[in-house]
Amino acid sequence: MLAGFGTARVTARQEAVSGQSLSGVVISAVDSMASRQAIWNGCVRFRAAVPLYIDARMGAEVCRVYTFNPTDPDEVRGYEATLFDDGEAAEEACTAQAIIYNTFAVAALVANQVKRYARGEPLEPNVLFDLATLTLLKGV
Amino acid sequence: MKVRILQLGRKVIDYEATGGATLGAALEGAGVAAAQGMDLRINSQPATLDTPLNEGDVVTVIPRIKGGALALS
Numbered sequence: 001m002l003a004g005f006g007t008a009r010v011t012a013r014q015e016a017v018s019g020q021s022l023s024g025v026v027i028s029a030v031d032s033m034a035s036r037q038a039i040w041n042g043c044v045r046f047r048a049a050v051p052l053y054i055d056a057r058m059g060a061e062v063c064r065v066y067t068f069n070p071t072d073p074d075e076v077r078g079y080e081a082t083l084f085d086d087g088e089a090a091e092e093a094c095t096a097q098a099i100i101y102n103t104f105a106v107a108a109l110v111a112n113q114v115k116r117y118a119r120g121e122p123l124e125p126n127v128l129f130d131l132a133t134l135t136l137l138k139g140v
Numbered sequence: 141m142k143v144r145i146l147q148l149g150r151k152v153i154d155y156e157a158t159g160g161a162t163l164g165a166a167l168e169g170a171g172v173a174a175a176q177g178m179d180l181r182i183n184s185q186p187a188t189l190d191t192p193l194n195e196g197d198v199v200t201v202i203p204r205i206k207g208g209a210l211a212l213s
Contacts, residue, residue, distance in 0.1 A: 033206045059205030062149045090149075090177035090203030128202065130148040140184050140200065 018042065023049035025117065026070075027110055029056045033086045040083070044070045052117050055079070056106050059090060061099055061131035063106035067113040067123050075125070102131055141195040147172050148202050157193055164189030166199065177204045 002008045017035075019042040028039050036055065044053050053070040056063070066082060068075040109127055116123050128137040143166060145153040155170045163182060167174045167189070174180060180187045181200040193199070 031207050036206075057205045057207065059203055059207050060149045062203055062205050064205055084204060084206075086206055088177055088204055089206040128148070130146075132149050133146055133152050135146055135148060135152075135200075137184070137200070140181055140202065 021049065022047065025052045025054065025114060026050050027054045027056065027114075029106075029110070033084060033089065037083055040070075040079075045076065046071055052123075053079075054110055054113055056110050058102055058106045061102050063102060063109060063129045063131075065106065065109045065113065065127045066125065067117075067127075068125050078125075099131070105129060105131060141193065143193055143195075143197045143199055145170055145172060146198065146200045148200065161193050162189065163187050163191045163193055163199060166193055167201070172201060174201060178202065179204060 002010055017039050022043045026039075026044050028036055028044075030036050030039065036057075040053075040055075044050050048071055050070050053066075053068060055066040058064070066079055068079055070076060070079075106129075109129060113123060113127075115121075124138055126139050128140055129135070141157055141159060141161075143155050143157050145155055145166070147153065153170045153172070155166055157166045157169065161169075163180060164174070174189060179202040180189070180191075181202065182191060182193065182197050184198075184200070187199075
């Protein structure tokens, strides 16, 4: 899609995250809170080279995106309050084959935040979008 | 009194609660399981099952989501 609409190039790298020095905008889109916390603590938290961190989560038709500066103590404190153990997560119904479009919705929310950052527009730190009820909430 | 329950990931319920009802009583009456892994809000503010409701309140039941992963079963 990027090749069709612009000149940007994407190089995919499949490797485990274990404390690498990441830089630039970091987007976390992983399958568990354990993986999310490993990336956050090992590669992002208070890293000056990462000016923006986007954490995207989804479950069934619910999408959630956190966007913030990971070197700002207040924002770090607020984000860390949203972290929990995998055992505390809701058990979602196993109907994912029928609702794969939610991945497009969460991707759109992430891309929107990147666009805002690139253009110097105000960011939305906490967006919650539910396709089942067509509800969009901010800051909850 | 009428309240609206947004059960994210599921459905919207317009529920007629008794006067003085708590959030927990309304959820139980509406058949919404507020089990582990759910965060509760009333008019976007954090709430507990003991929080009293008022006419016109909007209750949001938010699942704690972690993924992620597609469950292809």
